[in-house]
Amino acid sequence: MKMKSIKCALMLGIMAGLTACNLDMPKETQSSFETMTVQKSDIELPYKFSARMKGQNDVTVTPQVSGQLMKICVAEGEQVKKGQTLFVIDSRNAQLELEAAQANLQAALAQENSAKLEYESNKNLFDKKIVSSYMLANSENAYKQAQAAVAQARASVNRAKVNLGFCTITASVSGVIGEIPVRIGDQVSPMTDLTILSGNTTMFAEFSVTEAIVEAMVQEGMNAAEVDKYIASLPPATFVMKSGTEYPHKGRVVSLTGVVNAATGSLTAKVSFPNPEGHLYSGIQGTIVMSFAEKDLIIVPQNAVVRLQDKSQVYKVQADSTATAIDVTTQDTGNGKDFIITSGLNVGDRIVTTGANNVTEGQKVLFPEEVKSE
Secondary structure (H helix, E strand, C coil): CHHHHHHHHHHHHHHHHHHHCCCCCCCCCCCCCCEEECCEEEEEEEEEEEEEEEEEEEEEECCCCCEEEEEECCCCCCEECCCCEEEEECCHHHHHHHHHHHHHHHHHHHHHHHHHHHHHHHHHHHHCCCCCHHHHHHHHHHHHHHHHHHHHHHHHHHHHHHHHHHCEEECCCCEEECCCCCCCCCEECCCCCCEEEEEEEEEEEEEEEEHHHHHHHCCCCCCHHHHHHHHHHCCCEEEEECCCCECCCCEEEEEECCCCECCCCEEEEEEEEECCCCCCCCCCEEEEEEEEEEEEEEEEEHHHCEEECCEEEEEEECCCCEEEEEEEEEEECCCCCEEEEEECCCCCCEEECCCHHHCCCCCECCCHHHHHHC
């Protein structure tokens, strides 16, 4: 008992000494939290869609005639122009067929000339009543048959010329050469795929859009012309490659299929991108990003939202400056700093922002001097 009395006396003595020396005792400091008053505002929300690039004119190059492949005049990935030679097939058989067709044409022309002379001779004799009408008719029919044979022979010559031309395969569009699965010396036919030529001056990014998004974008009751006009007014699109690199040229939505895929419940949209440098290729995948303006939304900083397992909460400041946890539902804005509050808060509510993670239920977060200053 004496020891406790001595300790109490010492403590009282120390406190008295500090008071006598005019030294202030440590005071409890009160910290306030940053708050904001909930308002509605406008924001641009980025919509993101997985997309795959396709050339404006992706052409599968196949031979029109059969034969041995003699030359491959291009390389995979090479940029080619329309009309440039791509492949050459052995043309010797086609050349012989052309020569034979030309010889047949000459024979048919000679036959036609003989038939013509005979017909004209019989006509003169008939006029002089030397030959019968029967002989005149026969000679006339022979002449017409000879004319038909000439026409048929000319058609054979033209066909042979076309087949000879098919031995040299040229680019039907300007673009990039894809994989070439054949080699020189291979026997090819119209069933053989030589390569795919991707017309890449303009590229299309194709992606699926859910029916719900389409209904939100396109107003009910729009006719086809109004939908086309609306599509033309849509904001420009950005293509982000898988590496995260953003393609420098913006694209525009050019079409939206009018039929919903029964399996996926989505529609196919197409965005056109200019490709002047040829950096885009058919088959590459990435993300289409389009920003749409949304109005009258409750937007709060991400640091105001506290995540508790599957719940999202904000701390609402009550009239007595204490905080009460409120459950809210959120939507990401995509900008990395804000959330959209879709339920749980009303305009005019005051919530804690910076420091919300450190607030406890019922804790005082504002103090009289702060409230007064605000």
